[in-house]
Amino acid sequence: MDSARIKKRLKKIVIRLVAGIGILLLLARLLPVNTDIAFAHVVEARDGTVLHAYLSKDRQWRMFTRLDEITPELRKAIVYKEDRHFYHHLGVNPLAVGRAFINNVFHLKRTSGASTITMQVARMLDPKQRSYFNKCLEMFCALQLELKYSKEEILQMYLNLVPYGSNIAGVKAASLLYFNKTPDHLSLAEITALSIIPNRPNSLVIGKDNDKIIQQRNKWLLRFKGDDLFPDGTINDALHEPLNAYRHSAPCAVPQFAIRVKGMYPTNLALRTTLDNKLQLKAEGIVTNYVNQLKLHNINNASVLIIDNKTHEVLAYIGSSDFGDKNNFGQVDGVKALRSPGSTLKPLLYGLCMDKGIITPRTMIADVPINIKGYSPENYDKNFHGNVTAEFALSHSLNIPAVKLLEDEGVSTFANVLGKAGFTSIAKSKNKIGLSLILGGCGVRLDEMTSLYSAFANDGVYFPLQYTLADSQQKRVQKDTTNKGITLLSQPANYMLTHILSELHRPDLPNAYDEAQGIPRIAWKTGTSYGRKDAWSIGYNKRYTIGVWLGNFSAAGVQELSGATTATPLLFQLFNAIDHKAANEWVEPPNSIGFRLVCTETGRIPNDNCTDQVMDYYIPGISSCQQCDHLTQTWISADEHYCYCTYCLPPNGYKTKLLPNIAPELAAYYKSMNIRFTERPPHNPACTHTLQGRGPIITSLTNGMTYIIENKAEQKLQLSCSVANDVKKVYWYINDRFYATADANQKLFFSADAAVLKISCSDDKGRNTNIEVKVKFM
Structure with missing residues (x-):
């Protein structure tokens, strides 16, 4: 040729x-080969422990096996048994195909399929009846897979698809459901036992045919030994290892948490969350035991959230103390449920007022009855305390000072800050809420509250909670570059707030003080909602923030339920368990905070008349520098019956005296409680000069309000006011017509006869106040 x-x-x-x-x-x-595999959703703890698993869309227990879960031992055993030349062919082994063809022709039937691991993957991806034509299609698909994927990825597909009987598919599902462990924790004996099941999934059932499985397992182990696949010692141990495996229930821990993250990441089938499995189990045990005791008092539900303050990761999540308690709605997720916060929002308000210079810890606030636009709040114990410091008011959770501060701060301003801190329900309804917001007149969630207090542990900077390790790592990178969080409070205000919340001389310290022994130093605040339906206690130190809610998901109130006596003992138990006797690392005073002496009577900068002084924190350039005026030099007559102003001061026959300058509302409170105090003499009645200063404060009626009168003959409206302590008489006018003269704190009643009423009140110093109300007759 x-x-x-x-x-x-x-x-x-x-x-x-x-x-x-x-x-x-x-x-x-x-x-193209369709490699879309219907996996089950799997929720994992941060260490890889499977917490909760769901069936896949095709009702299979098929869980995604990661490459790092395929150990060298697992890889060796599978490749040796199924396809020894796996790493040396392109999806089809020509020698095996030729040998299978000869054997099948010689025996006049199929005795060998010559299927490689890649061909098995192709068949499992698209199952078809066994025939020579379909075998050729498998070979073609195997070549396609080899061109597109690496050997490790193909092996991963095989281990994700391989059947193990019933509706169990994939080595991870088999490992969990038969051995209660992930594939990377299997022994050689367990790996070998699993490797032989796919060839006979119906005749070798783990838990039923364990003796037969051991025989087959040992046969393959001896083959491994003969080919020096594993060390002799390892194989000898495997040969003698018993097989105690059986079908376990699928993991179903932390159900509410699993439902939540599954909803947050619907396309992520293997969720590695931030949950610390050991800490979660410890917290669950404490909460379950605690609630079992509370059930004697008809308190049936509890929710807890634990946050890592440095990473903002959720470490423990307890939606309810007993998910299976259907009688008490145990399937409700209490971490997400909207509940009344009681007094737990007060710390943020106090911090914001410190940042505006309205208060410092020693600023005095009058805790006396008030009426603001028709709203008359009361304290939890129905008592009033007169003049108190801001730190006393917060640590004792007094309502009146908080409402006053919210009025100064502004409801909309406060609601906007809460919106920035992730309080979605408040952000949506901020135009509908009023002053009752600060006393629990709103809906909040435990995760919102706990993340807010975590901001206090981070110098007043808020970061959203992290639920998965992937998101947490991404946020950590962003934090190092651009994302610095949302600043809610300045460092000085946050430090003053934390200092107040960490004091132990307060009424919400549990009676069982032994529960506080050994716990790290923490700052905490309690809250109890109206009707005793919700008990809160939220605490933080440098490492953790823990939020505790107790109550009933049915919204039933319980007399024994309170934040101080019910929720705080559980908070202390949790801190004791997770951070027992830890180093008391605490917040250091920032350089931008200052210290100064203030008068104990007002909390203001003292003057020469202030003999009692105390040290106080303040924010230079921000905190008020108003000088104390609790005592003022006053000109009075020789008999001390009258006082004079500069207009009517006589040339002689008078004397000068230091007299207390008491606010009208405080003076009215003292008189109503029969508390003795030094009153200023009335002003010189012969003086015709109108004195400067604040006129009477009309406490009833309320300006701008509409009053409904159903029975004009019997229903009357009340008039009352607060005045300066030197005022003796007031004069009431209705629609510019004189109505009555009354003592300063006297209450009057009148019958309304017009739809619009102008109410005027003048004191005996000539100062006047007007309001306007509407009346609707039924």
Whole structure:
């Protein structure tokens, strides 16, 4: 044969080969292998422990096996048993195909399929009846897989798809459901036992045919030994290892948490969350035991959230103390449920008022009856305390000072800050809420409250909670570059707030003080909602923030329920368990905070008349620098019956005396409680000069309000006011017509006869106040 013919024949072969390869590539592109696998949703703890698993869409227990879960031992055993030349062929083993063809022809039936691991993957991805044509399709699909994926990825697909009987598919599901552990924790004996099941999933059932499985397992272990696949000692141990495996229930821990993160990440099938499994189990045990005791008092539900303050990761999540308690709605997720916060929002308000210079810890606030636009709040114990410091008011959770501060701060301003801190329900309804917001007249969630207090542990900077490690790592990178969080409070205000909340001389310290022994130093605040339906206690130190809610998901109130006596003991138990006797690392005073002496009577900068002084924190350039005026030099007559102003001061016959300058509302409170105090003499009645200063404060009626009168003959409206302590008489006018003269704190009643009423009140110093109300007659 001449060279020309040879070249021509070779050319044809090359052309045909290229054409064949081209056709194959075209078919591979036109008919791609569908590698979409329906996996079950799996929720994992941060250490990889499977917490909760769900069935896949095709009702299989098929859990995604990560590459790092495929140990060298697992890889060796599977490859040796199923396809020893896996790493050396392109999806089809020609020698195995030839051997299978000869055997099948010789025996006149199929005795060997010559299926490689890749071909098995192709068959499991698209199951078909066994035939020579379908076998050819498998080979073609195997070549497609080899061109597109690496060997490790193909092996991963195999381990994710391989059947283990019933509705269990994939090595991870089999490992969990039969051995109660993930694949990377399997022993060699367990790996080998699992490797033989897929060939006979119906006749070798773990838990039922364990003796047969041991025989087959040991046969393969001896083959491993003969080929030096594993050390002899390891194989000998595996040969003697018993098989105590059986079908376990699928993991179903932290159900509310699992439902939540599954909803947050619906496309992520293997969720590695931030949950610390050991800490979670410890917290669950404490909460369950605690609630079992409370059930004697008809308190049936509890929710707890634990946060890592440095990473903002959720470490423990207890939606309810007993998910299976259907009688008490145990399936409700209390971490997400909207509940009344009681007094737990007060710390943020006090911090914001410190940042505006309205208060410092020693600023005095009058805790006396008030009426603000028709709203008359009361304290929890129905008592009033007169003048108190801001730190006393917060640590004793007094309501009147908080309402006053919210009026100064502004409800909308406060609601906007809460919106920035993730309080979604308040942000949506901020135009509908009023001053009752600060006393629990709103809906909040435990996760919102706990993340707010975590901001206090981070110098007043708020960060959203992290639920998965992937998000947490991403946020950590962003924090190092651009994301610095949302500043709610300045460092000085946050430090003053934390200092107040960490004091132990307060009424919400549990009676069982032993529960506080050994716990790290913490700052905490309690809250009890109206009707005793919700008990809160939220605490933080440098490492953790823990939020505790107790109550009934049915919204039934319980007399024994309170934040101080019910929720705080549980908070202390949790801190004791997770951070027992830890180093008392605490917040250091920032350089931007200042210290100064203030008068104990007002909390203001003292003057020469202030003999009692105390040290106080303040924010330079922000905190008020108003000088104390609790005592003022007053001109009075020689008999001390009258006082004078500069307008009516006589040339002689008077004397000067230091007299207390008491606010009208405080003076009215002292008189109503029969508390003795030094009153200023009335102003000189002969003086015709109208004195400067604040006029009477009309406490009833309320300006701008509409009053409904159903029975005009019997229903009357009340008039009352607060005045300065030197005022003795007030004069009431209705629609500019004189109505009556009354003592300063006397209450009057009148019958309304018009739809619009102008109410005027003048004191005996000539100062006047007007309001306007509407009356609707039914």
